[in-house]
Amino acid sequence: MKELFGWPKQDANWILIIEFALMVAFFTMNTSDWVLQQRGLLAEHGSFPVSANIFAPIFSNFGDRFLFFSERAAWWFHFVGILFFMNYLYYSKHLHIILAFPSTWYANLEKKGKFNNLESVTKEIKLMMDPNADPYAAPAEGDEAAAPSKFGAEDVFDLNQVQLLNAYSCTECGRCTSVCPANITGKKLSPRLILMKTRDRLEEVGKNIDANGKFVDDGKKLLNDYITKEELWACTTCNACTEACPVLLDPLSIIFDMRRFLVMEQSAAPQELNLMMANVENNAAPWQYNQADRLNWAKD
Ligand code: SF4
Ligand code: SF4
Structure with missing residues (x-):
């Protein structure tokens, strides 16, 4: 042993x-x-x-x-x-005992399954739908949401403070992984590991800053070097992990932000999803036929 x-x-x-x-x-x-x-x-x-x-x-x-x-x-x-x-x-390793308190305090109390919208994207859509809007108008000065530097998360720098706190608050009890349908069905994903890998990357970044006085690019990222695309796309976003966590941690929010980076920055969604999104864009439905043909089935 x-x-x-x-x-x-x-x-x-x-x-x-x-x-x-x-x-x-x-x-x-x-x-x-x-x-x-x-x-x-x-x-x-x-x-x-x-x-x-x-x-x-x-x-x-x-x-x-x-x-x-x-x-x-x-x-x-x-x-x-x-x-x-x-x-x-x-x-x-018992640091999580202390950090569990602020982590729980800042826990997401929204209904499970309600995801945060990106303000900049919401604005863009409202602009597209407003017939009186000037599409060439320059964004107001100081309006950071109008021009975000990056969509989603590629590395720990792109995660918010609560997500980073979550990574340090995890007790590694494994309750989340034991209820994760992706894990249960043999996929590579483990929500517990998502938090542990985020913490590992954070510690690596911390050592880098300690050694150099500021962060010096080490050629690594949280995405791919720690958390793989395979893990990210295995998630069904069912929220079972967030329900099961005794200290209200949210591994799904990290998965979600990293997927957002893959889709919005790299257009690297799986083929099936790209097809579905193209259909939603063109046909206002996930299926591959025109809106006008929706009731064709009733004629048969
Ligand atoms: S939300 Fe994703 S990571 Fe969490 S239990 Fe469901 S499939 Fe697993
Ligand atoms: S249930 Fe919560 S504390 Fe336990 S391993 Fe999962 S995220 Fe960590």
Whole structure:
């Protein structure tokens, strides 16, 4: 067994030892406290069902001074241990415990399946449909939505802060992947991996910036180098992953933005989709026949 819960075995052993020591300190503190309460040396407070019923018979053999000492020593050990752990959290894989709070706060509370429209595209369509609009009018100064630098996401720089936060908040529990129909039917997609790969790329970019003072092009992108087109197009956008996530993470929004890049920047949608989109554009329906022929079936 090389790993335990995703940790290398050596690290996992240390974590188990530390957790065991903290729990010993916790029960020592409570049991000493309980016995001292029973002797009338401390005011009665709280109930300690485990300590009182299981450990108290052992501790009742000890003297008062030892019990006071063990209660204080265990209290300080536990207290310092928790402070240490809180600081260690930031550097450890448990960082997600802290980041889960802001991630949940900023979670998408819109109805599942409601996707965000690009303001610039909405404007463009409104302009096309407005007979009084001047198609040659220059965009208003400072109107960034009128001329976006890029559609969709090709790299982590193109993702928003909540998506990046999501990547660091994932506990890697795999609930999303276990309900993903694409994954279940043997496709290459795993929503959990989408977040993990985004985080890996983010960390690589962070190291690049640390080493060079600013980001120096490393010839890599999130798209293709980390997340493949095959994974992106395997998604059915069913939202099962976002429903299943215990901390309301949204791997689908990353998939969606990367697909948007493929379609709007590279025209690299699969052939079937291109055909469907061309039909919608020309026939106002996904089928390959003219609007005037829609009722032909009724004549047969
Ligand atoms: S939305 Fe996509 S990634 Fe999420 S469960 Fe459905 S198919 Fe899988
Ligand atoms: S269900 Fe949420 S926390 Fe668990 S692996 Fe998936 S995205 Fe991460």
